[in-house]
Amino acid sequence: xxxxxxxxxFKEENKIFNIELVVDKLRALGTSIKELESIEVGVDFNQxxxxxxxxxxxxxxxxxxxxxxAVHPEHLKVVELIKxxxxxxxxxxxxx
Numbered sequence: 001x002x003x004x005x006x007x008x009x010f011k012e013e014n015k016i017f018n019i020e021l022v023v024d025k026l027r028a029l030g031t032s033i034k035e036l037e038s039i040e041v042g043v044d045f046n047q048x049x050x051x052x053x054x055x056x057x058x059x060x061x062x063x064x065x066x067x068x069x070a071v072h073p074e075h076l077k078v079v080e081l082i083k084x085x086x087x088x089x090x091x092x093x094x095x096x
Contacts, residue, residue, distance in 0.1 A: 001037070001059055001060070001061065001095070001096050002059065002060040002061070002062060002063055002065070002066050002093065002094070002095055002096075003057070003058075003059055003093065003094050003095075003096060004056075004057075004058045004059070004060065004066055004069075004091070004092075004093050005055065005056065005057050005058075005091065005092050005093075006055070006056040006089060006090070006091045007052035007054070007055050007056075007089065007090045007091075008022070008052055008053055008054045008055075008056075008082065008086045008088070008089050009052050009053055009086060009087050009088040009089070010022075010053045010054070010085055010086050010087065011085055011086065011087050014085075015053070018085040019043055019053055019054055021081070021085075022054065022078070022081065022082055022085065023041050023043065023054065025077075025078045025081060026039065026041045026056055026078060027039065027041055028074075029074060029075060029078060032074045033069055033072050033074060033075060035060055035061075035065035035066075035068045035069050035072075036058060036059075036060065036065075036069055037058075037059040037060055037061060037065075038058060038059045039056070039057070039058045039059075040056070040057040040058070041054065041055070041056055041057075042054070042055045042057075052088075052090070063095075066093065
């Protein structure tokens, strides 16, 4: 199984609205991309200086499925939205 984790820091402008919008769009990917085995989206409540605002945890059966997800048109739409409302992102992919 492949695990894909991404964390995002959002720009301050319209931050709460944009976080809610991105959460909805990411969760919707679970029903539109067959390669996506599971998806979990969480909003940070800690709010420390080290914390990111939102975390995405998703799983795939194979590296090939992750690659298919990465170029899926529905995913790419969400990526463009995320790029426009975030200031920073970190990612890790690993196999278990």
